[in-house]
Amino acid sequence: METAFKAINDVTRREILQFLIQGPQxxxxxxxxxxxxxxxxxxxxxxxxxxxxxxxVKKGQFIHYSLNKKGFESIHQWFQGFAQHFEFPKPKIRL
Amino acid sequence: METAFKAINDVTRREILQFLIQGPQxxxxxxxxxxxxxxxxxxxxxxxxxxxxxxxVKKGQFIHYSLNKKGFESIHQWFQGFAQHFEFPKPKIRL
DNA sequence: TAAATAATTAGGCGAATATCTAATTAATAT
DNA sequence: ATATTAATTAGATATTCGCCTAATTATTTA
Known part of the structure; x- marks a missing residue:
């Protein structure tokens, strides 16, 4: 969990995550x-x-990077501890 | 938002937030x-x-600190961008 | 008004972080 | 086999971060 917080504490890294939303690169x-x-x-x-x-995932000489649910879950879990004290606006569409 | 990520990237600060769940101190x-x-x-x-x-909030010579929804919202908002790609386990009880 | 208490501000220092260039490893293509 | 391409690892450096002690500000109490 420590590492996850560390990882998202950088603009570039957050932008990489953002970029990977469109799919593996x-x-x-x-x-x-x-x-x-x-x-x-x-x-x-x-x-x-x-x-x-x-x-x-290595494919030949390339390495394909993609989002991994696990790290996001650990952040999410921490966040839930506070979500119970605040009410957050829910997204328009719940998948 | 930058400042919020910075703020939670420290064990002590996260523990302070945790401590404040019990109320202002x-x-x-x-x-x-x-x-x-x-x-x-x-x-x-x-x-x-x-x-x-x-x-x-200053009260005489004391300063009372309490959780502020705003900062948590900005983190939550960033998080939502990814929540749509993953399905997270919901808490047992939804308030 | 002087002493005590609560808290912050200032200044300094070692550890951690982000970046770069140069070197290395590994896979493909000629 | 050799050259090229993709990517990482290594090493150096400047900046940021977290912590400390000392000093300052503000409020209360004797």
Whole structure:
């Protein structure tokens, strides 16, 4: 849980997560979205992976990254402790 | 929003929030809960206040701190963007 | 008004973080 | 086999963060 909070405490990493909402992307495709070197992005991906916010699957010379439910769950769980004290606006459409 | 993520990226600050679930507490009462000097706690309270995760009300020489819905909402909102891609377990009791 | 209490502000220091360049590993293609 | 491409690992550096002690501000009480 510690690692998840750490991971989302960075704009770039949050933007990577945001980007992955559209679906899995390899490291190069992700790096292209940002004005930052590939090694830096690689490091961010590593932290996100450690936090289980993303998954990595190697396909040949590419590595496909995608969102991982697990990390989000741990954040969600923490959040629920407070949700009971506040009432939050529900999204228009509940899937 | 940036400030909210920053604020919750620290164990002590998260524990302060947790402690405030039981109700408003003044700075001294909060500081007593932690093995840390008052100035350090004061700094943490300042960051939580900036993130609008807590409110501060001065009553005489005391300052009463309490949870503030606003900061939690901004985190919640960010989270909703991902909640639509994952299905999260709902709490047993919905208030 | 002087002493005590509650809390913050200021300044300093070591540890952690984000970024870069250079080097390395691994897979594909010529 | 060699060159190319995708990506990571390693090492260096500047900045941010969390904590401390000392000093300051503000309020209450004797």
């Amino acid at each position: 390899n490291a190069g495709q992700i790096a292209k979205q940002f004005d930052m070197t590939k090694p830096s992005i690689s490091h961010h991906l590593d932290l996100l992976k450690q936090a289980q916010l993303i998954d990595a | 003044n700075a001294g009462q909060i500081a007593k809960q932690f093995d840390m000097t008052k100035p350090s706690i004061s700094h943490h309270l300042d960051l939580l206040k900036q993130a609008q995760l807590i409110d501060a």
